[in-house]
Amino acid sequence: MAETILQARGIRKEFGGIVALNNVDFEVRRGSITAIIGPNGAGKSTLINVMTGVTTPTAGSISLSGTTISGLQSHEIAHLGIARTFQTAQIFGNMTVLENVMLGRHTKTGCGMLASALLLGRMRREEKAIRETSLLYLDMVGLSDMAQQSAASIPIGRQRLLEIGRAIAAEPTVLLLDEPAAGLNTQETRALGELIRKIRDTGITVIIVEHDMELVMDIADEILVLNFGLRLAWGTPEEIQANPEVIEVYLGKED
Amino acid sequence: MSDLSQIVQFFFTGITIGSIYAMVGLGFNIIYNATGIINFAQGEFVMLGGMVMVWLTASCNLPLPLGFMLAVLIVTITGAAFERFAIYPLKKPPALILIIITLAGSIIFKGAAMLVWGKQTYSLPHFSGEEPLHLLGATILPQALWVIGILMAVVGLLAFFFNFTMLGKAMRACSVNPVAASLVGINVKRIVLLSFAMSAGIGAAAGIAFTPIVLMEFDRGALLGLKGFCAAVLGGLGNGTGAVIAGLLIGVLESFGTGYISSEYKDAIALGVLLAVLLVRPSGLMGSREAASLKEF
Amino acid sequence: MVKRYLPIVAFGCAAALLPLVCKDPYYLGILVFIGIYSIATMGLNLLMGYAGQISLGHAAFYALGAYTTGLLTAKYRVPFLPALVAAVIITAAIAYLIGMACLRLRGHYLAVATLAVGEIIFICLNAAVGFTGGPSGLAGIPSIEVGGFSFDSDFKMYYLVWSLFILLFLMTGNIINSRSGRALRSLHSSQTAAAAMGVNVISLKVQVFVLSAVYAALAGVLYGHSVTFISPQVSDLMFSVRLLTMIVVGGMGHLWGGVIGAALLTLLPEALSAFQDYEMVIYGSILLAMVMFLPDGLMGAFENLYKKMVKVVRARGNG
Secondary structure, eight states: OOOEEEEEEEEEEEETTEEEEEEEEEEEETTOEEEEEOSTTSSHHHHHHHHTTSSOOSEEEEEETTEEOTTSOHHHHHHHTEEEOOSSOOOOTTSBHHHHHHHGGGGGOOOOHHHHHTTOHHHHHHHHHHHHHHHHHHHHTTOGGGTTSBGGGSOHHHHHHHHHHHHHHTOOSEEEEESTTTTOOHHHHHHHHHHHHHHHHTTOEEEEEOSOHHHHHHHOSEEEEEETTEEEEEEOHHHHHHOHHHHHHHHOOOO | OOHHHHHHHHHHHHHHHHHHHHHHHHHHHHHHHHHSOOOTTHHHHHHHHHHHHHIIIIISOOOHHHHHHHHHHHHHHHHHHHIIIIITTSSSOOHHHHHHHHHHHHHHHHHHHHHHHOSOOBOOOOTTOOOOEEETTEEEOHHHHHHHHHHHHHHHHHHHHHHHSHHHHHHHHHHHOHHHHHHTTOOHHHHHHHHHHHHHHHHHHHHHHHHHHHOBOTTOHHHHHHHHHHHHHHHOTTOHHHHHHHHHHHHHHHHHHHHHTOSTTHHHHHHHHHHHHHHHOTTTTTOOHHHHBOOOO | OHHHHHHHHHHHHHHHHHHHHOOOHHHHHHHHHHHHHHHHHHHHHIIIIISOOOOSOHHHHHHHHHHHHHHHHHTSOOOHHHHHHHHHHHHHHHHHHHHHHHTTBOHHHHHHHHHHHHHHHHHHHHHOHHHHOGGGOBOOOOOEEETTEEEOSHHHHHHHHHHHHHHHHHHHHHHHTSHHHHHHHHHHHOHHHHHHTTOOHHHHHHHHHHHHHHHHHHHHHHHHHHHSOBOGGGGSHHHHHHHHHHHHHHOTTOTTHHHHHHHHHHHHHHHOTTHHHHHHHHHHHHHHHHHHHOTTHHHHHHHHHHHHHHHHHHHHHHO
């Protein structure tokens, strides 16, 4: 049984009077693909935001390989090895496709403004390495032919892939995908599933928030089901599909 | 003059000038609440109020009350026109652009005022005589009472407007959540227009009331606007009560500073307060933490 | 990669040859000013066009540069280089404090804070008569002297200013095309995504703000020693507005935007004789018009036009 890489204990998040997350616990195994599902408003995006430092939990904690990450700022969590994509692709429209992926290498590189301004040797070597690595990751998501195009000018579906490419260029320990299949057709969704598997095979643990059940049941090793901010169920796709409470939430009560 | 009288004197001067800062601050808050932007032309509305009033009473020989209302109306229309012309046409402009627009507006107003009225200082007759009143061992000009009175009238009218009229409540809804407001049928664009008109009007009233005491010239707007913004921030950006309290406070601080420290640096006092507030407690005395926190700009 | 350097090299050659052709000190003087403003706007452009923040008081840093070296060399006989270092350190320190205070807040606060600092410096320069000379200004600033060589003519200042410009241009370009530059540009697009990728947003903004202040200070230093007399006017709001307008006209976020704007807006008053009185209305109107109709500035407009032309040519080629 693989070790636990991410652990959430008693996560609670309140927004004014609303409880978005209510005492959520879960553990993610290293090298797995874990899915978080639930109806709209279940708290899935809030959970991702808590995991990535966009919001701080009202109570509870999250740890990555033993280090507590809840309460840290986004960029600090990124440096600890978590990368993510967003529900609406937040690509950098004012840069090229390749430059977007190159920014993904930010946490793995270190040259500052002074070294850059003076074009020091180590900066030039680092830039070369960044470029080469980024091209590899760009190729992995299938966007090599768009490398020099402005990121704002490529179609939305490609922008999502670009976001994934940028995230994996960070060579994170954990990759969080926020509804990557939204708006994709069956063929594209299948390709996405293949890509996610490929990413997992490079050693990255993947956590995916999704609505597309076919994709989820196909690729997930384990599934967390949220409803109204509460953890409803946890288990393998088979277990979840057979879980009567889950069925009730998605399909309505059997009379 | 005894020490106590001197303190009272500084206090009177302080709340007089503070009332102006409070009114400018209220103007900032109204626009900020309706639109989320800082109107860098706010100070110019004050200046225009004074200048237009001078023109109406001195050149057109209008009686004071009529002149007052007409001057406020003219500046109000100017503020509304500015919004329609420079802000309304843009679709979702980024914050950076809006700042530049209101700044450009302030420069244009200032430059135009200089072309029309020149660089000299103008004065207005005091509303009800120049004989100082004696109060608590110090003197206070009747005009100062007018200034303070106008502040109180403005505060009262605004309180009534925002709490008891549909339009006022609609404006408040807009400031909390413009999207939700538009979904329930509130015309957000009109609210923006109204906010500029109101701020211009209040600024004008302040400028007119103040001119008899300190006179007015074309470039007074910038500093007044800055200090009024200082009042808005110190009170908590968006918080009307805060702006009033903070404005009076700053006026008093400035007055005491002028008296006890030096007069050349007096303008720097209010600005120094602004920087200190930003450093220590950007949400101000009465503002919420969230309001100041980092968002996408 | 060499392609990137072609324009600046060509520019450098043209700039180097110009004074040999045009020796009139009056025009050389104007060109020196354009160079000085180009340096100041380059920094401000980094802040506004790339990091997406706004400063309305950059004149303050310009004035700090000019007055620090001016006072140190004129009144206290300090040699130029140490005075320059002092100017840079003082400006950087003040910019750092302002940046740390405001850059964790929404951008409006920085705008107003810089406006306030500009005013405060203006007030202090006017009020500290004994120290700075007050409204009558500070005269008798010596020419820049480095290692026995004195830059005491418009001709020599021209080469100094434009050499420095080219150097800073190259360095700025290097930054923009580097890891820091990408991080910077990402801020303009999506700060949330930038932070999610590990960019320390606030720290980066502070760095850029300080850097932009230092550029302005350098420009101020060059100004002071070029005109040998400075007054508190250098820190007043209109100067900050002029710098802002230069960038907006030239094009925010384009390396050449500052130079183009500086050139146009320095030559403008030369062309219009009654400029003095109308200056404010003209600048305000230009600023408003540019931001409403051509927000990407002239460089942006050219770039868009170029892209459209490329599309048309490509379409014709394929058709």
